[in-house]
Amino acid sequence: MPQILIVEDDKLIGTLLAAMLEGMDLQVCAIETTQLGAVEAALRLRPDMMIVDAKLDGGSGIAAMEEIERHGKVPHIFMSGERLGAGRKGAPMLMKPFSQEQLNGAIRLLLQVPAV
Numbered sequence: 001m002p003q004i005l006i007v008e009d010d011k012l013i014g015t016l017l018a019a020m021l022e023g024m025d026l027q028v029c030a031i032e033t034t035q036l037g038a039v040e041a042a043l044r045l046r047p048d049m050m051i052v053d054a055k056l057d058g059g060s061g062i063a064a065m066e067e068i069e070r071h072g073k074v075p076h077i078f079m080s081g082e083r084l085g086a087g088r089k090g091a092p093m094l095m096k097p098f099s100q101e102q103l104n105g106a107i108r109l110l111l112q113v114p115a116v
Contacts, residue, residue: 002048002111003029007038007064008079009056013096017051020100026107035059042068049110050076051103054093065091075110077103 004026008014014031021028029045032038035056042050042064050068052061065076081096092106 001025001027003027003045005029005038005041005045005047005050006031007033007050007052007056007061009033009053020103021051024100024104024107035061035064038064039067042074043071047074049107050074052076052078054078054080055082077106077110 004021006014006017006021006028008017008031011031011033014033018028018031029047030041032041033056036059038050038052038056038061041047050065052065054061056064061078065074065078068074077092077094079094079096079098083095092109094102094106
């Protein structure tokens with residue numbers, strides 16, 4: 001079962017997202033709220049994938065992923081409450097609020113898992 005690291009500066013949204021993922025029988029290894037916390041947790045925990053808020057208070061999920069990927073690729077999905085310019089190539093973007101179906105589709109696409 002893939003280990004998922006959530007990076008979301010709003011603790012309530014992070015908790016709700018973790019519950020959504022666990023309801024999909026996926027395992028959340030941690031929830032981080034800052035750019036620095038995301039980098040440290042990713043390097044320590046080596047998650048199978050990450051779901052990352054593109055904009056963080058006092059930082060950036062995009063910058064966090066750039067730092068993390070200097071140490072190796074990690075499949076990831078960006079999420080944002082506002083329209084952003086072009087995201088990072090190869091990373092799906094979910095607009096908040098999103099449904100469990102949209103999240104599931106992005107995860108399947110990212111991990112190349114066929115629909116059931």
